[in-house]
Amino acid sequence: MNKNFNKKLSIVIPVFNEMESLEELNLRITKALSGLSFDYEIVYIDDGSTDNSFKILKKIKERNPKIKIIQFRRNFGKSAALNVAFKEANGDLIITMDGDLQDEPTEIINFIKKIEEGYDMVSGWKQNRKDPLIKLISSKIFNFTVSKLTKIKLHDFNCGFKIYRSEVIKNIEIYGELHRFLPVLAYEKGFKIGELKIKHNARKFGKSKYGKLGLRRIKNYLLDPINIILLTKYAKKPAHFFGNIGLLSFGLGSVFFLYLTILWLLGHRPIGNRPLLFLGILLIIIGIQLISMGFLGEIITRQNSKKEKIYYVKK
Numbered sequence: 001m002n003k004n005f006n007k008k009l010s011i012v013i014p015v016f017n018e019m020e021s022l023e024e025l026n027l028r029i030t031k032a033l034s035g036l037s038f039d040y041e042i043v044y045i046d047d048g049s050t051d052n053s054f055k056i057l058k059k060i061k062e063r064n065p066k067i068k069i070i071q072f073r074r075n076f077g078k079s080a081a082l083n084v085a086f087k088e089a090n091g092d093l094i095i096t097m098d099g100d101l102q103d104e105p106t107e108i109i110n111f112i113k114k115i116e117e118g119y120d121m122v123s124g125w126k127q128n129r130k131d132p133l134i135k136l137i138s139s140k141i142f143n144f145t146v147s148k149l150t151k152i153k154l155h156d157f158n159c160g161f162k163i164y165r166s167e168v169i170k171n172i173e174i175y176g177e178l179h180r181f182l183p184v185l186a187y188e189k190g191f192k193i194g195e196l197k198i199k200h201n202a203r204k205f206g207k208s209k210y211g212k213l214g215l216r217r218i219k220n221y222l223l224d225p226i227n228i229i230l231l232t233k234y235a236k237k238p239a240h241f242f243g244n245i246g247l248l249s250f251g252l253g254s255v256f257f258l259y260l261t262i263l264w265l266l267g268h269r270p271i272g273n274r275p276l277l278f279l280g281i282l283l284i285i286i287g288i289q290l291i292s293m294g295f296l297g298e299i300i301t302r303q304n305s306k307k308e309k310i311y312y313v314k315k
Ligand code: UDP
Pocket: 013, 014, 015, 016, 017, 018, 047, 075, 076, 077, 078, 081, 097, 098, 099, 100, 102, 160, 207, 208, 209, 210
């Protein structure tokens, strides 16, 4: 690592009922950072824990002034937790990691080295992932789909262990389940994304917050392809997304109408009782609705584009 490295590091950790892990985690992080010369802070977000996590975090903070704690009133989810922490973190480099000891703090230094190679964001890759088989399979499907749809060459989009230059996270708003798409959102804004193979541990204490089988997540996978398409290709031009489907529907309906009109002209009557007529009417109405929806979306995007930047200047 560059000896003149004088940047500040923020380590961001979302915590939801992880009380058994926190003391050991904090110890291991401070130990991993102790040999390094630069300043750091650790930002813990207690995402509405119902166990003693917050109490333990407060104890840890009393011993170390470099620690910040944010406490949610209830469980709002990992995306919300990261979103606030990103606003609170004031380091030049921001590391996110899980609070359950599955990520190894000794990798922090490797992430920094990788960033110094010229990346804006580096995502961890749990190559030898220590989780139940069903989770491994579903995450393989998820990563394959996202990678194919976005053309971003990452193996592990949803890895909780990542590093960002501060300008990346300051430019991204996440909510809902969007944390799983952070690399996609960053890539869309033109940031350079790298990957680092990391060691992964089995969960030592507590339970996965997404259920044993990861069902809470699998449910989302069905909507993910649509999410990605809307997020990347059409976020700034909804009229094209809805318009294209609308035009297709309208066009097909018109063809059926034309066909029936020709039949009518050729003397095939009546046509009023043909199922094709009703299908044609349905398709034309749906088409018009979708096209209008696209226009509405376009107007909303136009108004928002004044607030949200639509391009990013590097220098
Ligand atoms: N987490 C959170 N809010 C939630 C769910 C999870 O802050 O609603 C935290 C959790 O405490 C952990 C990290 O996000 O630090 C990853 O969660 P988990 O270990 O359950 O996911 P898995 O490793 O099973 O994918």
